[in-house]
Amino acid sequence: MIRIIRALLADFADLLFPTLCLGCTNSLGTNEKILCTKCRISLPETNQHKEPYDLNLLNKFAGKVPVRFLASYVYFSKGGIVQKLIHAIKYKGQKEVAKEVAGWYGYQLKSETTLINEIDVLIGVPLHKSRFQQRGYNQADCIAEGLSEALNIPMRTDVLIRNRFKESQTRKNRLERWENVKTVFSVQNEHEIQYKHVAIVDDVLTTGATLEACAVELLQAGCKSVSVLTLAAAHR
Template sequence: MFRFIHLLIDDFVNLLFPTLCLGCKQSLIANERVLCSACRINLPETNQHQEPYDQNLLNKFAGKVPVRFLASYLHFTKGGVVQNLIHSFKYRGQKEAAKELASWYGSQLKIESKQLQEIDVILGVPLHLSRYKQRGYNQADWIAQGLAEALNMPMVIDVLNRNAFNESQTHKNRLERWENVNKVFSIVKPDLVKNKNVLIVDDVLTTGATIEACAIELVRAGCKSISVITLAVADR
């Protein structure tokens, strides 16, 4: 009886204040989260985890840091549904959407990929404190949390520190991005990553400069290996 009343209340609230699909902006129905079924089915998945040694991706880090596994969940195109999703939790406060998407991908990885079985810890790329206060959360940590729960792996925070409030990377080329993040990060808790297989998590992979800068500091701290997962990859 209580469950029935609870469902009625939920339906009434959704009627007055409908939860909208972040893709098409249509109302979500029961058991739909973040995206409606149609938008979720049509997500532009990369399936990169099935080819974890894709040279087009690994070349982003070739000769710089030893990346053992690299995969992104979705293709990012300007004006597309994935951009709407990324912007929803990066700029519009819908951090739960980041965790939900990561959970979907984590569940898929658990079944379809063996490359992550040796991962010891998962961590998100940190925000500078001023950006964190402005946003109220770090979207990469929410992505890391979704993956950690789906993969049943430990997540660590406050391992890396972002020392400088660097400019947005959006309109920069690879060299400019690297100059923008070079020496921005430092290790705060090296014992949490020393001799560990570390999975770095972020929202979008473009040139890889930010991930590279994080990875360099982790390698210096003595981590055993670096793997990378992002929710999206910018197709260029």
């Protein structure tokens, strides 16, 4: 009886406050999460996991730091569905979106590539503690958590740390971004990554400067190799 009442109350709540698709704002149907089926099908997937050693991708890091492979789930474009997802994750407190979408990507990777067999540990790009306190969570860790659950690969949040708060990267060119982050990160608990293949996880790949800075510290601390996984990537 109690279960029936709860179900009725939930249905009533959905009528008053329907859960909306983040893409088109239509009400979500049964078994739909975050995006309706139509919007999810229309996601601009990169399929980069099928060509992870593509030099056009890895050239972001060429001559700077060796990256084993690089893959992003979807392309980011201004005003598109992916921007709405990223903004919900970063600026609207919807950390469950990060975990859910990362889970979609994780299951895609698991079913369509053997790359994940190389990865020993996932590490999200860390936030400075002041930004973490302001936001209440680290979106990169939420993404790493979704990937970890889907791929059954451990993640760690106690290895890579951000030493200082940095200025926004939004309006900086690549050189300026690198200068802004090159001394930001450091590694603790080195034994947790030594001789291991680490996949660095972030929300959006743009110039790669932040990921490069993370990779440098991890390699210097003794990890065997580094790769990069992100939810989104800016169009080349």
